[in-house]
Amino acid sequence: MTADTKFTGQTFKSVGTRPLRPDGIDKVTGRARYGADIDLPGQLVGSILRSPHPHAAIRSIDTSKAEALQGVKAVITSADLPDLTNGNSELFDILDNCMARTHVYYDGHAVAAVAAVDAVTARKALKLIKVDYEILPHVTDVDEAVAKGAPVLHRKCFTQGVEPKPRKPSNIARRSEFGHGDVEAGFAKADVIIERTFRTEQTHQGYIEPHACVASISPDGSGELWVCTQGHFVFRQHCAELLGMDVSKLRVTPTEIGGGFGGKTHVWAEPVALALSRKANRPVKLVMSRDEVFRASGPTSATSIDVRIGITKKGRITAGDATLRYTSGPYVGMWAELGAMTAFACYDMKNVRTVGLEVLVNRPKTTAYRAPSAPMAAFAVESVVDELAGRIGMDPVDLRIRNAAKKGTQSSYGPVYGPIGIGPTLQAAKEHPHMSAPLGKNQGRGMACGFWFNFGGQTCTDLNIAPDGTVALTVGTIDVGGARASLALVAAEELGIPYDQVRAVVGDTSTLGYNDMTDGSRGTFSSSMATIMSARNAITILKERAAKMWDIPVAKVAWEEGCAKAIGKKYGNLAPLSLAEIAAAAPNTGGPIAGHNELVADGAGVSFATHICDVEVDPETGRTQVVRYTVIQDAGKAVHPTYVEGQYQGGAAQGIGWALNEEYVYGEDGRLQNAGFLDYRIPVCSDLPMIDTQILEIPNPNHPYGIRGVGETSIVPPLAAIGNAVSNAFGVRMTHVPMSAPRILKALDEAEEASSTSTETA
Amino acid sequence: MTQLVNTNINGDTIGFACEADETLLDALRNRVGLKGVKEGCGTGDCGACSVILDGTLVCSCLVLGMEVEGRKVETVEGLSKGAELHTLQTKFIEHAALQCGICTPGFLMAAKALLKNNPDPTEEEIRYALAGNLCRCTGYDKIVRAVQATATELREA
Numbered sequence A: 001m002t003a004d005t006k007f008t009g010q011t012f013k014s015v016g017t018r019p020l021r022p023d024g025i026d027k028v029t030g031r032a033r034y035g036a037d038i039d040l041p042g043q044l045v046g047s048i049l050r051s052p053h054p055h056a057a058i059r060s061i062d063t064s065k066a067e068a069l070q071g072v073k074a075v076i077t078s079a080d081l082p083d084l085t086n087g088n089s090e091l092f093d094i095l096d097n098c099m100a101r102t103h104v105y106y107d108g109h110a111v112a113a114v115a116a117v118d119a120v121t122a123r124k125a126l127k128l129i130k131v132d133y134e135i136l137p138h139v140t141d142v143d144e145a146v147a148k149g150a151p152v153l154h155r156k157c158f159t160q161g162v163e164p165k166p167r168k169p170s171n172i173a174r175r176s177e178f179g180h181g182d183v184e185a186g187f188a189k190a191d192v193i194i195e196r197t198f199r200t201e202q203t204h205q206g207y208i209e210p211h212a213c214v215a216s217i218s219p220d221g222s223g224e225l226w227v228c229t230q231g232h233f234v235f236r237q238h239c240a241e242l243l244g245m246d247v248s249k250l251r252v253t254p255t256e257i258g259g260g261f262g263g264k265t266h267v268w269a270e271p272v273a274l275a276l277s278r279k280a281n282r283p284v285k286l287v288m289s290r291d292e293v294f295r296a297s298g299p300t301s302a303t304s305i306d307v308r309i310g311i312t313k314k315g316r317i318t319a320g321d322a323t324l325r326y327t328s329g330p331y332v333g334m335w336a337e338l339g340a341m342t343a344f345a346c347y348d349m350k351n352v353r354t355v356g357l358e359v360l361v362n363r364p365k366t367t368a369y370r371a372p373s374a375p376m377a378a379f380a381v382e383s384v385v386d387e388l389a390g391r392i393g394m395d396p397v398d399l400r401i402r403n404a405a406k407k408g409t410q411s412s413y414g415p416v417y418g419p420i421g422i423g424p425t426l427q428a429a430k431e432h433p434h435m436s437a438p439l440g441k442n443q444g445r446g447m448a449c450g451f452w453f454n455f456g457g458q459t460c461t462d463l464n465i466a467p468d469g470t471v472a473l474t475v476g477t478i479d480v481g482g483a484r485a486s487l488a489l490v491a492a493e494e495l496g497i498p499y500d501q502v503r504a505v506v507g508d509t510s511t512l513g514y515n516d517m518t519d520g521s522r523g524t525f526s527s528s529m530a531t532i533m534s535a536r537n538a539i540t541i542l543k544e545r546a547a548k549m550w551d552i553p554v555a556k557v558a559w560e561e562g563c564a565k566a567i568g569k570k571y572g573n574l575a576p577l578s579l580a581e582i583a584a585a586a587p588n589t590g591g592p593i594a595g596h597n598e599l600v601a602d603g604a605g606v607s608f609a610t611h612i613c614d615v616e617v618d619p620e621t622g623r624t625q626v627v628r629y630t631v632i633q634d635a636g637k638a639v640h641p642t643y644v645e646g647q648y649q650g651g652a653a654q655g656i657g658w659a660l661n662e663e664y665v666y667g668e669d670g671r672l673q674n675a676g677f678l679d680y681r682i683p684v685c686s687d688l689p690m691i692d693t694q695i696l697e698i699p700n701p702n703h704p705y706g707i708r709g710v711g712e713t714s715i716v717p718p719l720a721a722i723g724n725a726v727s728n729a730f731g732v733r734m735t736h737v738p739m740s741a742p743r744i745l746k747a748l749d750e751a752e753e754a755s756s757t758s759t760e761t762a
Numbered sequence B: 001m002t003q004l005v006n007t008n009i010n011g012d013t014i015g016f017a018c019e020a021d022e023t024l025l026d027a028l029r030n031r032v033g034l035k036g037v038k039e040g041c042g043t044g045d046c047g048a049c050s051v052i053l054d055g056t057l058v059c060s061c062l063v064l065g066m067e068v069e070g071r072k073v074e075t076v077e078g079l080s081k082g083a084e085l086h087t088l089q090t091k092f093i094e095h096a097a098l099q100c101g102i103c104t105p106g107f108l109m110a111a112k113a114l115l116k117n118n119p120d121p122t123e124e125e126i127r128y129a130l131a132g133n134l135c136r137c138t139g140y141d142k143i144v145r146a147v148q149a150t151a152t153e154l155r156e157a
Helices: A023-029 A064-068 A088-097 A117-126 A142-146 A184-187 A232-243 A270-280 A292-295 A335-342 A373-392 A396-404 A422-431 A484-496 A523-550 A581-586 A641-660 A719-730 A741-760 B024-032 B087-094 B104-117 B123-129 B141-156
Strands: A044-049 A056-060 A072-076 A110-116 A132-136 A170-181 A192-200 A213-215 A222-226 A250-254 A282-289 A303-309 A318-328 A351-360 A445-452 A457-467 A471-475 A502-506 A557-560 A563-566 A595-601 A609-617 A622-635 A690-696 B002-007 B014-018 B050-053 B057-061 B072-074
Touching: A023 B087, A023 B104, A044 A292, A056 A110, A056 A484, A064 A072, A064 A117, A064 B014, A072 A117, A072 A132, A072 A270, A088 A232, A088 A270, A088 B002, A110 A117, A110 A270, A142 A213, A142 A303, A142 A318, A142 B123, A170 A335, A184 A303, A184 A318, A192 A213, A192 A373, A192 A396, A192 A563, A213 A270, A222 A232, A222 A270, A232 A250, A232 A270, A292 A445, A292 A557, A303 A373, A318 A335, A335 A351, A373 A396, A373 A445, A373 A641, A373 A690, A396 A422, A396 A445, A422 A445, A422 A609, A445 A719, A457 A523, A471 A484, A471 A523, A484 A502, A484 A523, A502 A690, A523 A557, A523 A581, A523 A595, A609 A719, A622 A641, A622 A719, A641 A719, A641 B141, A719 A741, B002 B024, B014 B024, B050 B104, B057 B104, B087 B104, B087 B141, B104 B123, B104 B141, B123 B141
Parallel strands: A044 A282, A222 A250, A318 A351, A471 A502, A622 A690, B002 B072
Antiparallel strands: A044 A110, A056 A132, A072 A110, A170 A351, A192 A303, A213 A222, A213 A282, A303 A318, A445 A609, A457 A471, A457 A595, A557 A563, A609 A622, B002 B014, B050 B057, B050 B072
16 A cells, blocks of 8 residues: 555545435436346347256256247357356356256256247246256255254365364355454453354345346457446456456446345356357347345345353453354355454454354355345344343443454454544444433333444546546446445545536446455445545646646646646746646647556455444234434545435345344245245335434545445444344343344243243242 | 237327237336336335326336326326426435435335325325335435425425
């Protein structure tokens, strides 16, 4: 990292204001083009045949009848996507997931695909494909998958990260461990130790736009792909590698994205659409149905987590230990690892150990979902922390303040923290009016904290000055939450011009250098860094051009308030040259004016939040409603505060849905039973209250403006905050998410039974 | 079998051909070219395809194209008058009531239908009127506020 990216503490004119977003009008008039809105001349309709079985060997596939159907232009199986992965196991898993080879591993796994003149013909053709399956035993439950005698998904799966290598294959694909100190010595110092096991069910990102793309491959080996994605450069890379194409010859254009939340970081249907197009020699449009999205894209992990925490009577945590089992679908992932890293990240702990186990099951391949893996770990740890507070009679906020990580703390996952926001968000929660507001009947209040790493990564940005002095900013990170507005604000700030003079767009893969995906809350953090550097590079050129126009040394030119100004006694009387004037003269001073930047955006500041939640539980039915909710989170610097609030509110709402209602339900037959929005019910408008937000700004020392990512942390605390609220309302500790009405009712009934039994015996 | 349908869409007389089992959603998107109507589920659960049919809010994925013969269909494309945006559209942008925007056309139509019947809705009435439209980005806070602001402005107009 260069010194240029250090925080300078400057004051802002544009950053921190709330102008209208550039994509607003297109989105309210129906003009914005999403994945399914793109059409090409001569386009065919693609459709995928999916396994109805959770686990089976494919004996044979007969496509002859489908191929013979009038209007069918291509039928493909794994034979049309040959293995070009060259020993790269991660890439092979992607290939195998896109189109099953020898086995199907989950209900919904793709086995064949067709391209036909219309959707009706494509559907008819799918029915004519005969797949001969040898059905194998399956396992979908996380605890059953690690139990003795469980069906093993892959006979070559020996747990990685264990020495010596296990002799028997199992469904535990990988083990990871983090921590420091002496955990058992820490527990020996504790006055109170609580140990509990928690479970969370699998949830889906639930973006409203299904995956959609249009693929077009030419016989000359070049191709184009229009797709809703969080990372078009990554999609280009994976698709080109899987199809054996030169990477630069595949041009990927991102459409507007109708929500992703991590779920559009991975290719599913895109390589299939490209293979169909290659075989048919025509463009192919492939749009997933909602059923396919649930069954065959990438939901988050189901988990089972053991947590043990020790504390002194005075409220100092002495040790923490957790074992986290996370499903990753049929392929190895890093989900338990992320859970293990984040579990205790909020706290300053001398003795801490976490173990993550990646568990293979016959469910779709797990993919990122907003702060992936952190909400489940936080549910377990924050529930126990609250319970400990109750046991020693200490206020749960005070207990957390007492143990909060701070600058200089060695985090539970390794690095030493710089300036961080966990303490300030807790202090703000303590002082927030929500904390002292009266509660009604059957209501309870809970709070919890959350952490997310944030990510930087490879970034590339172009800033072009148009002949009239307006500015075209081209970024390579997908705009998922208003980034085009934020980045235009940053360019305006740096150049000293009004926001309206800058237009930001997301470039395709042929117009910019490689960019990592919009994940890890990196979009605004990393692209703003590259935008600042691009603008500074442009200013250098603008000053040179002004010097030329004035015929003075460039050292005597300064850039202030959007103008070149001559400095010093000798030249100080020259009238400033505006950006527009310099741009207009460009043909005679050296040609077009632009600034570029390519960087690896290091130093993404870690992010912390504290949430406060009031719930009302109906003791007759167990139905639980969130009646008041407050999010307090550190943004580093909120570039566009309204859109930062939007991230806080949206993440909280997703967390509330996860906490109370959302879950994948598998039958005994291993098939997903609720693959639709009717039965997988995400929160609707009448389920939620207004969601209050408080933005704190603890500058990130590694960004010129102090910016931190803000997108993900808000989904981390709600599970535990709601669990703690239910506990505080009724004295029952909820250990299984979602805390759906039947589960809460059961807990209430059991508590009542226990108390009446104890009264009787007393 | 392909049928001809004559209807009125956003004030224009429009004819289109569609199959007997084709949904209004598919007909509007693929036959008429009105791609502001979005498909989120195809089963009437998400509201992204909401349109107003003879004054009533419907999911266009649950209506057949043939059913709109001789009737009046309103879609998001008909909300603004030329370059002049409908107050709902302006307020949605001003209040940041959209992020990804895929649900926005449906919400706008649902909000329009609500305010036509109830120009002064309570927060609860707004929340229940919009409960058939899913949004995964915003947590609904800013959507409710945009509808409240629209209602206030339209009443004062």
